[in-house]
Amino acid sequence: MNNYFVILAAGKSKRFHKKIAKQFYKYKNKDIIDHSFEKSINSKLFKKILIVTNNLNHFKKKKYPKLIKIIKGGKERSDSSLKALKYLKRYKPKNVFIHDAARPDFSIKLLKNIEKHLKKNKAVIPVIPSKDSIKYKIKTQIFNLDRKNSFLTQTPQAFRFKELYNLAIKQKNKITDEATLFINQDYKIKFIPGENQNNKITYFNDIKSSKTFFGIGFDIHKLVINKKLYLGGIKIPFHSGLEGHSDGDVILHAITDAILGATRKKDIGTYFPNTKKFKNIKSSKILKPIIDNLNRSNFSINNLDINLICEQPRVSKYREKIINSISKLMNLNKDKINLKGKTVEKLGLIGKEKAIACEVIISITKYD
Numbered sequence: 001m002n003n004y005f006v007i008l009a010a011g012k013s014k015r016f017h018k019k020i021a022k023q024f025y026k027y028k029n030k031d032i033i034d035h036s037f038e039k040s041i042n043s044k045l046f047k048k049i050l051i052v053t054n055n056l057n058h059f060k061k062k063k064y065p066k067l068i069k070i071i072k073g074g075k076e077r078s079d080s081s082l083k084a085l086k087y088l089k090r091y092k093p094k095n096v097f098i099h100d101a102a103r104p105d106f107s108i109k110l111l112k113n114i115e116k117h118l119k120k121n122k123a124v125i126p127v128i129p130s131k132d133s134i135k136y137k138i139k140t141q142i143f144n145l146d147r148k149n150s151f152l153t154q155t156p157q158a159f160r161f162k163e164l165y166n167l168a169i170k171q172k173n174k175i176t177d178e179a180t181l182f183i184n185q186d187y188k189i190k191f192i193p194g195e196n197q198n199n200k201i202t203y204f205n206d207i208k209s210s211k212t213f214f215g216i217g218f219d220i221h222k223l224v225i226n227k228k229l230y231l232g233g234i235k236i237p238f239h240s241g242l243e244g245h246s247d248g249d250v251i252l253h254a255i256t257d258a259i260l261g262a263t264r265k266k267d268i269g270t271y272f273p274n275t276k277k278f279k280n281i282k283s284s285k286i287l288k289p290i291i292d293n294l295n296r297s298n299f300s301i302n303n304l305d306i307n308l309i310c311e312q313p314r315v316s317k318y319r320e321k322i323i324n325s326i327s328k329l330m331n332l333n334k335d336k337i338n339l340k341g342k343t344v345e346k347l348g349l350i351g352k353e354k355a356i357a358c359e360v361i362i363s364i365t366k367y368d
């Protein structure tokens with residue numbers, strides 16, 4: 001096993017349109033580049049893994065396994081590839097695999113298959129058939145490329161080190177992959193089946209993803225006379241109000257807890273304990289920072305469903321007003337909010353108008 005793995009990660013990602021270079025963007029919970037070196041390590045096929053990058057600072061932040069070496073890249077892909085080959089020469093490698101960091105989805109099985117074919121070949125390149133029709137132009141004339149005879153090359157591409165090195169140092173033109181060097185010299189290449197999932201990430205849309213979460217909230221407060229009743233952020237005329245450290249708004253409290261649940265951020269008491277600071281706080285002031293945080297973190301609310309559990313007041317009478325108020329407080333379209341009234345057949349404390357309870361479920365989606 002005298003194989004070396006080169007990961008080219010020096011590209012500027014011009015078409016990716018993000019502040020950070022594409023290879024360091026999070027994809028499936030990891031930096032894009034991490035997928036490539038983790039798989040190359042796990043394959044146990046390589047003596048060293050060489051990362052070629054122009055973002056050396058990024059790599060100083062983390063600790064990497066010993067068999068990983070990091071060197072500075074060149075201006076173009078072909079410059080970086082040549083730098084890698086020159087660096088690796090000291091180890092006298094038999095084979096070298098060259099891979100673009102922008103392809104995080106290749107499998108270890110593919111690596112092993114390439115290695116197997118290297119035993120009898122000096123260049124092994126994975127290819128897939130083209131899904132799209134390809135045209136090409138010579139001067140002003142357009143030609144159709146016969147799809148049966150055209151295919152797309154992927155990376156990792158593997159070569160006998162000596163042959164590739166000798167071709168690369170003589171190469172004057174910019175090349176887009178190492179297979180080109182072999183093709184230009186009419187050297188024999190073994191093409192093996194590539195993988196459909198082994199796509200190259202070029203545009204941000206290639207990896208944009210979203211995840212949906214749900215959260216539930218429940219609250220109950222005692223009804224007492226000589227207190228104002230607040231439900232959903234508005235005052236409701238009633239013989240009693242809800243007792244509590246705050247204004248006792250069961251709807252807003254249950255909504256707050258549901259959001260915290262969906263975002264996995266503990267509960268309302270963690271942020272608003274029963275301390276002097278929050279005595280008689282308006283519940284809209286409890287909800288606001290939670291909503292602000294939600295918006296800052298790229299979450300979007302899909303829907304909110306509320307059960308208000310009480311004998312009186314009649315929900316149907318105040319439904320519209322309450323929904324309007326919640327819509328304003330949460331900056332959420334009214335058609336995403338549903339409010340149901342639920343009586344308890346005069347049973348228990350709620351049935352005897354001694355308490356009001358509320359339960360809420362919320363669905364939110366997080367976008368990358």
Ligand code: ZN
Binds near residue numbers: 244249
């Ligand atoms: Zn409460």
